[in-house]
Amino acid sequence: MSISKTITDFATLAIQAGGWMELDRIYLQNRLLAMIGEETMAPAAPSKVRATSQELLAELVHQAQKNGVVEKNPEQLAIFEAQLMDFLTPPPSVVNAFFAKHYDKSPEEATNYFYELNQRNNYIHSQAAEARQFYTTLTEYGELEIVIQPAVKKTSQQESQQEYPKCELCMENEGYAGRENYPARTNQRIIRMNLDGESWGFHYAPAACYDEQAIISAEKHQPLTFNQATFRRLMRIVEVLPHYFVGAETDLLLSGGENTTHEHYQAGRKEFPLAKAEIVDYFEFADYPLMNAGIVKWPLPVIRLQSPNQEDLVLTGTEILNKWRGYSDAEIQMEAVAPDGTLRHTLMAIARRKELLFELDLVLCDNSPKHRSFEQASFTAKKQLGLMEVMGATVVAAALEETPNWQAAVGQQFLQALTQAAPFEPSASGQAAFKRFIASL
Template sequence: MDINLLIDQLIAFAVNEKLLPARDRAWAVNQLLDILHLSDYTPSGFSGKTPPYPCEILKNICDWAAQQGFISPDTVTMRDLFDTKLMGVFARQPSAVTDEFFALYKKSPKAATDKFYHDARALDYIRTERVAKNLAWKARTPYGSLDITINMSKPEKDPKDIAAALTVKASSYPPCLLCKENEGYAGRVNHPARQNLRLVPLDLLKDGKPWYLQYSPYVYYNEHCIFLSDRHEPMKLTRKSFERLLNFVDFLPHYFIGSNADLPIVGGSILTHDHFQGGRYVFAMEKAPVEQTFKLKKFPRVKAGIVKWPMSVIRLNGSKKDLIEAGEYILKKWRTYSDPKADILAKTGDTPHNTVTPIARRRGKAFELDIVLRNNRTTEEFPMGIFHPHAEVHHIKKENIGLIEVMGLAVLPARLAKELKALEAPLIKKDLAAIWKDESLSKHAPWAEELLKKYAFTARNTAEILRTEVGKVFARVLEYAGVYKRTPEGKAAFERFIKKL
């Protein structure tokens, strides 16, 4: 392997993707030589076309570095640390990135995010080719086409990394993966390298305490971004949250933004650092129509309605100012609202149960706010939560239903890809016993039994039927998470709360 050629390919890639001005070439070569422990370099003369992402070039450089003993143990984690350091050479200083963002913003908000997103991918902060391994499909349900994703892109931990992590000194820096101190951090075996991460500060409330915009390294949908607090402080929904959400879609009208709920079970996976998630993607929920309108006495200009969705969603449409007020008003009312007939109790002792998952977007010139009512109470019968997927659907999904799922995108565990494939043969042979006997498949047996009553499986239709049926199970998962069921009793209970408003 000719390391000189690989260096030249990486430099050509950076120049072609406008990460590196051509006049900085010699400087960049020297930075790479340092990381590669080389003191010698002979230009290869390479000046060809380069791929849209650096994955292949980086893989070849890592192969070379592993042979030299610079990557040890030779695991995905160690390679990630090494190639991120290489790409960090092409990440400009944060202040320069921010200045460019605002210069482009003057042209258009889209121009600013286009460049910021392009660079996050070109710098391999978003590992586009790894994300492409995710399985994704759309499944038609009564609520529209839901997005189903099986996450194949998070590499499994190598035992060698787990062993290596034991020898690393315990560290609480940066405090978490969402802290802005990750920007430029070299990482360690138990914390990802972030030399290629850049954040743009946005002082949307004009209070001198900006929050930070960055992309998610996992991009579950187009331009999946994260907007995070400058401080490591827990998720907390307040009036300020609504101000931030609506100001965000005022500032970037082509993006939506939402917040996870601020209580366990109904919240996302990181409750310890206040943050939102947004992006440029239209979810099934956004397309779902309002099926019943109502008036808010206090806010006569706001259009309000209940959305046709498996979860319990109030949609508000109006001006930014009105929606901030109305959003805060509904949150406050909901926090203290109990309806024992509908199993909704605001508190157990001092422990609160009621919260919301709010999502803001633009609808033409108007602002729109979806408020999804949540309750995290558990009982002996439902120890994981009354309004959480029940045992019957755990074979597909048992994790928390956070913001992304709420909007209609299922993020399902990698094990499912293997299991769905393994289910095909016994389904075609109508061999239910084989499914029961198989340790990894038996949890799907009751589902398989139902499916066998409905379908005649063949080699041609089985994979497709399973994809459709997973979508239907996901719709049920969301129905479980809804505080008001889509039954006459549930609708009547929802109306009791609406009356309170």
């Protein structure tokens, strides 16, 4: 394919994406021509595009490198590629309008549109996602998942060393060109969401570890908190996106490199092993007769609440959170507050829809030295367990596949890490202590 044909096809895809019109074709082609260091273009009539956007991108980048207009170092290439793919991405106002138009038909159609846009414009690393491999290992708690993830440079979601943007979850990233040690976001788009009068942004994770991995972050750069408003937002999000789960990390430093300086939630179109785990011991809340409540069979202590009434879950979740924050048990040497006054207890929460029911899983977390290591063993990444791991899935390097019996070994070490992080041990005495907490509610 000639470079003129590549430019013509790329301009066609840009027009089809909805951000440009046919009247803009010459302008688009000339912009692309200049970006890759070309000066003339042979006539090439528009026709059906048979190559993918990624294939056309690769040809444009190759030509730009031949012409010496872009360096070959990964950071400069990423910035250049994002600038090219920005042509295939309508402006934020247009993307939000298209999302709303699709949402009028169904929430699923809206996220399908937005996800496919992020794949076509290469904001989501589609090739890496397609190369992911999933394995399962059977345990007494059901199947745990092991994800073999290709090597992709993942963003750290840490505080920026400069004032702008403050971190990688800020709205100011939308369209940001990137710089050394800070990712390009030229082709990022964010769907605005109104959650109880507050502005939040829905966007996808570039280096996804599971299907349609998404982030919902506050417009304001504010620290992660866990309170009644958290539960209300989670319920609102699964009402708006009923085919997605949404989860909240803890507000204590339990989850390693996750960003606790910018309030956000994780979401996606994925049924994790925790969602499949069953309730093994039911109990009741007298004030909420429509609610099912029980202990889930899981390595970590999980309370599951189900109700057709969202507000019941919000109020009950808040009650459990407040009780757990101050809960101590002398029989197992559990203290809610450290000697220096630091709080040790908090939750992770995962919300989902089950037909007419709203469902909320509350994972009890303890930040005492006995539990806070959360470190997975040598086969898995040296990191503390985050929401994905708590729900029963862990990411490992592809090189492990060459290790004999690696799958069983990783599964057992992952299970051990989950069990070690549990505030209540799986022993009879530990489970009796868990039930003492339930009885205190």
